[in-house]
Amino acid sequence: MNMLVDGEWRTDAYETAGEDGSFDRQEAPFRDWIRDDPDAEYQPEAGRYHLYVSYACPWAHRTLVTRALLGLEDAISVSVVDPYRGDDGWQFTPEKDGCTRDHVRDADFLRELYVEADPNATCRVTVPVLWDTERETIVNNESKEIMRMFATSFGDLATHDVDLYPEGYREEIDRILEAIYEPINNGVYRAGFATEQAPYDAAIDDLFGALEHWDDVLADQRYLAGDRLTEADIAMFTTLVRFDNVYHTHFMCNVQYIREYDNLWPYLRDLYQTPGVAETVTMAHIKEHYYTTHPEVTPHGIIARGPDLAFDAPHDRDDLPGEPPSALVTASADD
C-alpha cells in the first residue's frame, strides 16, 4: 500500500494489517482548529477554506452531510477525487462522472497538497482534507474534527439555522460518537481488512452486537441522541448507507443486512430523506471505490450488482419523539 515517507511517495511502505492480522488505522496528522476568535490563526471566513473529498469515503461523506445540513455550500467549496485509488493514491480526473479538478491548486494528485503542507510528511494521504487557501496549508484531515468545526465555528456563515452539536446534548453526542466508532464505523474495516480469522470474528461480533444495540435504542427515539438530529446521526448514517451495497458483501459483514433491521432501516431512510442529505450520496462512486481499489479483498475489481435499495420508501418514524431541524424543512419547501 501507499503513503508518504519524508515527503516522498512510496508504494511499498504501508501495511493495512498488523502482525496478528488485525486492521490498524493510523492517526490523522493535521489537527489545527478553526475558531471564531479574533486571535485565532484560522478564523471562519466565507471562501477561505476548501474541502477535498471522495464521494466514496464514509469519513469524507460526514463532512459533506454536515456542510449540506448547515447550508455552508457557498462558504466552503469542494473538490472531488476519482473514486478509484490506485498506485498514485487519490487523484483528480475531472473527465470522469462526478469528479472534479483540484479547484484550488490544479494538482493531479492529492498527495501534492500534503507535501505542500509539510515537505517532510510521513503519513497516509487520506480524505477528507480541509485546506486553507490563505495560508496554503492543510488545517485538518480528521473527519470528526472537521465536522465539529463546521458545526461550532462557522456561526453566521451557515445559511440554515441548524445546531448539530446542541448544548444539553453534547456529552451524549460525544459518548455516542465514541461508542459507535470502533464497533461500527471502523468495525466494517476491521472485518474487511482482517487477514486472519480471529480478528475478523472479533470485529463481526463487535459490529453486529453494536448494530443490535442501536436498533433497540432507535425503537423509542427518532435519533441516536434522542429527539434531535446531531453529529452522531451523521457519523452513523455514512456507514449505514454503504452497508448493504458494500460492507455486507465486500467486507464480509454478512450476518444481517441493514434492511432486515426493524429500526435501523427506517432510521436510515429517515436520515436519507432529510432535506439535503440524499444529494450527498453517490452510490456509483461508493461501489466503484470499494470493489476496485482493494485488490487484496476483491482481486478482479468486479463491482457487485445489487441490491437496489428503496431509500425513498416511507420511513414511518414521524410519530417518534423528535423531528428534523425545522430550518431544513422550511428551506426545502421554499425550493
Ligand SMILES: N[C@@H](CCC(=O)N[C@@H](CS)C(=O)NCC(=O)O)C(=O)O
Ligand atoms: N481518520 C480519518 C480517516 C480517513 C480515511 O481513512 N480515509 C480513507 C478513505 S475512506 C483514505 O483516504 N484512505 C487512503 C489511505 O489510507 O491511503 C478521518 O476520519 O478523517
